[in-house]
Amino acid sequence: MKIRILLMAVAVAMLASCEHDGYESGDGSLSYLTAELAVLHTASNRSATSADLDNGTTLSISNPFTTSWMAKPDTIYRALLYYDVATDGSKTVKARSVSAVPVLRPIDKNKVTQMHTDPVGVESAWAAKSGYINLSLLLKAGKTDGEDAVQTLGLVDCGTTVGDDGKRTRHLKLYHDQGGVPEYYTVQRYASIDTKDLGDADVVSITVNTYGGEVTKTFECNK
Incomplete structure (x- = not known):
């Protein structure tokens, strides 16, 4: 839609227009999968390297990624981020999927x-x-x-x-x-x-x- x-x-x-395409990262167990509204920070190559969650927590992304709607380097994007919660309590997480939020x-x-x-x-x-x-x-x-x-x-x-x-x-x-x-x-x-x-x-x-x-x-x- x-x-x-x-x-x-x-x-x-x-x-x-606002795109709502997604990003998928690998296979594996979804036991620790969670979703949060966040602000994504892109690096010089347009890849998302960190995310500021709405609760004030900042996460580092272990598998930086980009999508068609993340068009600019060194900027921020509002998104719904799906990621695996780290079992050791670390703030470094693996991204699973992402959707743009206007x-x-x-x-x-x-x-x-x-x-x-x-x-x-x-x-x-x-x-x-x-x-x-x-x-x-x-x-x-x-x-x-x-x-x-x-x-x-x-x-x-x-x-x-x-x-x-x-x-x-x-x-x-x-x-x-x-x-x-x-x-x-x-x-x-x-x-x-x-x-x-x-x-x-x-x-x-x-x-x-x-x-x-x-x-x-x-x-x-x-x-």
């Missing part, structure tokens, strides 16, 4: 020519020690004959309010365009929000249109 991410660059709203950055509502809030499911939403707010979304999908049907996700900035306590709340709304994709089955996808992208906000409020109506999640910003 293809998903586009609504982005803003040079004050222009535009679309960019980081949604707010777009001013005045830059969005047509707002879409097609419903999605929200499996969970939480703030991590790393400063990311994570969404586990349930999207409806289905196969089509052509490549024209693509879903689009984004985050629209609906303004900031100041409470009686002086705290600044940034109000965001999830943009979702079903894009003509059939709704035959449900797929789970993660998306993240970096609180560093929220400026001087103390609190962020995220509103999502679900199949049961609008749901709003509120989090303290960790910057």
Whole structure:
């Protein structure tokens, strides 16, 4: 299933595709396999050599790897990392698989020519020690004959309010365009929000249109 991410660059709203291909590393027992949302650090050859987990732990990767969407050296990528936990408690681990996780950055509502809030499911939403707010979304999908049907996700900035306590709340709304994709089955996808992208906000409020109506999640910003 293809998903586009609504982005803003040079004050222009535009679309960019987001790949979700995977990386596989060898065979063997999966007894110690675990999965974590992480920030991957690439070396000069584009290979991921370490990962910062959302709980604050930094892992070294014993089998550095790269994928088609890790296109730049010496940079970071948000991902879901599958790895074997070291039985001796070491922070050096063997990577097994990886999937890209989009980081949604707010777009001013005045830059969005047509707002879409097609419903999605929200499996969970939480703030991590790393400063990311994570969404586990349930999207409806289905196969089509052509490549024209693509879903689009984004985050629209609906303004900031100041409470009686002086705290600044940034109000965001999830943009979702079903894009003509059939709704035959449900797929789970993660998306993240970096609180560093929220400026001087103390609190962020995220509103999502679900199949049961609008749901709003509120989090303290960790910057």
